[in-house]
Amino acid sequence: MATTGGAAGRPEKRKAITQAAMVVFGREGYVRASMDAIAAEAGVSKRTVYNHFADKETLFLSVALQNSAELTEKIRELMAKYLDRVVDLRQDLVDFAVERARAVLSAGEHGALGRAIRAEVANIPPDVLEAWLEAGPIASMRDLAAHFEALAERGLLAVEDAGLAAEQYTLLTFHGIAERSFWGALPVADEEVVRIATVGVDAFLRIHGGPAARG
Amino acid sequence: MATTGGAAGRPEKRKAITQAAMVVFGREGYVRASMDAIAAEAGVSKRTVYNHFADKETLFLSVALQNSAELTEKIRELMAKYLDRVVDLRQDLVDFAVERARAVLSAGEHGALGRAIRAEVANIPPDVLEAWLEAGPIASMRDLAAHFEALAERGLLAVEDAGLAAEQYTLLTFHGIAERSFWGALPVADEEVVRIATVGVDAFLRIHGGPAARG
DNA sequence: TCGGATAAACTACACCGGGTAGTTTCTAAG
DNA sequence: CTTAGAAACTACCCGGTGTAGTTTATCCGA
Numbered sequence: 001m002a003t004t005g006g007a008a009g010r011p012e013k014r015k016a017i018t019q020a021a022m023v024v025f026g027r028e029g030y031v032r033a034s035m036d037a038i039a040a041e042a043g044v045s046k047r048t049v050y051n052h053f054a055d056k057e058t059l060f061l062s063v064a065l066q067n068s069a070e071l072t073e074k075i076r077e078l079m080a081k082y083l084d085r086v087v088d089l090r091q092d093l094v095d096f097a098v099e100r101a102r103a104v105l106s107a108g109e110h111g112a113l114g115r116a117i118r119a120e121v122a123n124i125p126p127d128v129l130e131a132w133l134e135a136g137p138i139a140s141m142r143d144l145a146a147h148f149e150a151l152a153e154r155g156l157l158a159v160e161d162a163g164l165a166a167e168q169y170t171l172l173t174f175h176g177i178a179e180r181s182f183w184g185a186l187p188v189a190d191e192e193v194v195r196i197a198t199v200g201v202d203a204f205l206r207i208h209g210g211p212a213a214r215g
Numbered sequence: 216m217a218t219t220g221g222a223a224g225r226p227e228k229r230k231a232i233t234q235a236a237m238v239v240f241g242r243e244g245y246v247r248a249s250m251d252a253i254a255a256e257a258g259v260s261k262r263t264v265y266n267h268f269a270d271k272e273t274l275f276l277s278v279a280l281q282n283s284a285e286l287t288e289k290i291r292e293l294m295a296k297y298l299d300r301v302v303d304l305r306q307d308l309v310d311f312a313v314e315r316a317r318a319v320l321s322a323g324e325h326g327a328l329g330r331a332i333r334a335e336v337a338n339i340p341p342d343v344l345e346a347w348l349e350a351g352p353i354a355s356m357r358d359l360a361a362h363f364e365a366l367a368e369r370g371l372l373a374v375e376d377a378g379l380a381a382e383q384y385t386l387l388t389f390h391g392i393a394e395r396s397f398w399g400a401l402p403v404a405d406e407e408v409v410r411i412a413t414v415g416v417d418a419f420l421r422i423h424g425g426p427a428a429r430g
Numbered sequence: 431t432c433g434g435a436t437a438a439a440c441t442a443c444a445c446c447g448g449g450t451a452g453t454t455t456c457t458a459a460g
Numbered sequence: 461c462t463t464a465g466a467a468a469c470t471a472c473c474c475g476g477t478g479t480a481g482t483t484t485a486t487c488c489g490a
Contacts (some may be wrong), residue, residue, distance in 0.1 A: 015465085031246040031336065034450060045465045046452090054452070119244065119334030121397040168418055171386045180388065182336040203383055207421045224439060227485085249474060260441045262477085271475070 009134050014052050016042040021063045025113025030060055030120045031116050061128050064117050068136035071110045074103050081148040089156050090201060097173035097197035104184065105177065111184035118183065141166050148208075168207060173200035196199075229267050231257040236278045237259050241327025245275055245335045260353050276343050281334050283351035286325040289318055289408050298328065298362040304371050305416060312388035312412035320392065320408075326399035333398065363423075372423050386413035 020042035024033045034054055039046040053059040068152070082096035104111045117132065122131075144166040151157045159165040177196050181188040235257035239248045241283040250271055254261040268274040297311035319326045332339070332347060339347075359381040366372045374380040392411050 029246070031244070035452080036450080045467090047454095048464060050452075051464080114333070118397055119330075121400045127489080164414065167391060168387065171390055172383065175386055175390045175394065176382060182333055185336045199379065203422050207418050228440075250476080251474080257483095261442095261443085263440055325474070421441075 013042075013044055013048060016044060017049055017052055017059075018063050018066060020044075022067055022113055025060060025063065025116050029116050029190070029206050030123075035059075038062065039057045060116075061124070061148075062119075064113060065128070065135060068108060071104065071114075072136055072139045072143075074142055075100055075133060077145055078103065079143055080137055083151070086154075086156065089151070089197045090205060093169070093173075094194075094197050097169075098194055101174055101177050101193050101197065102190075103136070104174075105181050105188065107163070107184065107187065110179075115183045115185060131212055151211060157208050165208050169200075169204050172203050174199050176200065220374055224263070224267050227410045228257075228259055228263060230389075231259060232264055232267055232274075233278050233281060235259075236274055237282055239327055240278065240331050242274060245271075245338075250274075274330075276339070278341075279328060279347055280350060282325060282328045283347050286319065286329075287351055287354045287358075288316055289325070290315055293318065294358055294362055298366070300360050301366060301369075301371065304365050304366070305420060308384070308388075308419070309409075312416060316389055316392050316408050316412065317405075319389075320396050320403065322399065322402065330398045330400060356385070359384065363417075374423050380419075383422060384415075384419050387418050388412050391415065 017038070021033075024038045024041050027033075028037070035046055035049060038059070039049050042049070049059070051061065078096055078099045082092045082099070086092045104114070110186050114136075121129065141163065145162040148157055148159055148169075149162040150164045152159045152162065157165065173196070177188060177193055178184075180186075180192075232253070235253050236248075239253045239256050242248075243252070248280040250261055251262060253274070255266050263317060268277065293311055293314045297307045297314070301307045315320070329351075336344065356378065360363070361373055363372055363380045363384075364369070364377040367377065369373045372380065388411070392408055395400075395401075395407075
């Protein structure tokens with residue numbers, strides 16, 4: 001019987017499998033990826049893969065959730081680094097936008113799986129999709145909103161709806177690049193990332209710039 | 216020999232095939248879609264499909280380009296309707312945003328194929344991808360920029376870079392919904408579309424509102 | 431205007447090669 | 461005795477081709 005959910009078997013093998021699954025699913029997408037390829041990438045027999053995960057779909061969804069949580073954590077660290085102790089608001093907002101774009105879209109790593117999920121959205125069970133959103137994009141948005149709230153209390157931003165501000169910041173500084181690079185599938189020049197982030201922050205500050213930021 | 220490029224065979228059959236291909240590719244995605252399913256959907260034998268299109272990839276790319284051009288034309292009409300003779304700027308910008316979102320994301324139709332392309336971007340020949348972008352998103356952006364330019368000359372908008380304004384308008388009024396619905400894969404309540412468009416336009420006018428729009 | 435000949439296009443169906451998910455069997459090692 | 465590895469096996473589906481027969485459009489002669 002496959003130990004689909006709980007931790008079973010050698011943990012390091014399981015880790016190797018999930019890591020390999022992220023790589024292969026991210027590179028090939030769900031449909032194209034084969035269990036043989038994942039087993040090979042993990043340096044493990046296919047039997048072992050099926051000992052840890054019931055089937056292809058279970059493996060994919062499991063890895064997707066894990067990846068989503070990891071990325072959220074990484075972004076959370078970036079926020080702590082750039083938005084906790086703000087001195088130069090505009091510069092810090094630009095730096096965070098750039099680093100986030102790099103973290104999500106830089107070749108292969110975290111964003112690739114997100115692309116696979118977006119491609120498969122119609123075939124993902126609603127509750128799993130919900131969980132993925134909650135652990136990923138929604139969580140990041142909440143974190144960002146909390147930071148904006150704090151900045152607003154310091155008078156650096158003028159926001160009545162921090163959630164809305166977080167969304168608009170993300171749209172203006174990130175989604176343009178994400179769309180242009182097709183969520184990391186195509187490379188984007190780093191100067192382009194910086195340029196878009198800068199322009200986006202300026203626009204954002206026009207909307208939500210606080211008293212201290214208004215000319 | 217397959218008559219891949221030129222018009223050959225019965226035109227109505229060819230039309231039925233491209234139409235069916237749009238439906239099936241849009242619903243299943245490139246990899247999952249089978250040529251059998253497309254032939255069945257078209258009410259045509261599989262051999263006929265291969266008489267009109269050399270192979271699956273050719274059919275997909277051909278249909279993608281056609282679809283892209285059609286959608287661009289549809290959006291162009293919406294711009295003509297809402298942005299040619301503007302009287303109430305804010306209302307017209309909202310109306311256009313809502314109608315565009317409906318046109319692109321409404322269940323199944325035009326946006327579905329775009330999703331398939333975004334999923335396959337890594338496997339699409341660069342020159343074809345370029346052509347798709349040029350006939351689709353880039354063309355629409357240019358059209359919108361031209362309209363903004365005209366509005367700026369009337370003093371309704373304050374834009375120095377109309378292209379940038381067009382992008383920001385699109386981000387603020389459209390991409391939020393597109394991302395939330397995964398480009399039409401999941402349904403979105405119409406009130407939500409209207410709400411996001413309205414909020415987006417207000418933000419946009421904070422950035423680029425012209426003299427006549429400033430309080 | 432009509433009726434059949436002709437050629438192109440289409441259909442139905444079997445078929446091939448290749449690839450995949452998932453299972454099983456057997457073997458080795460800790 | 462438990463766990464994993466290797467590899468073969470099953471059952472299936474897909475892209476694409478070959479073929480033989482059928483439909484459809486076009487044209488030509490009376």
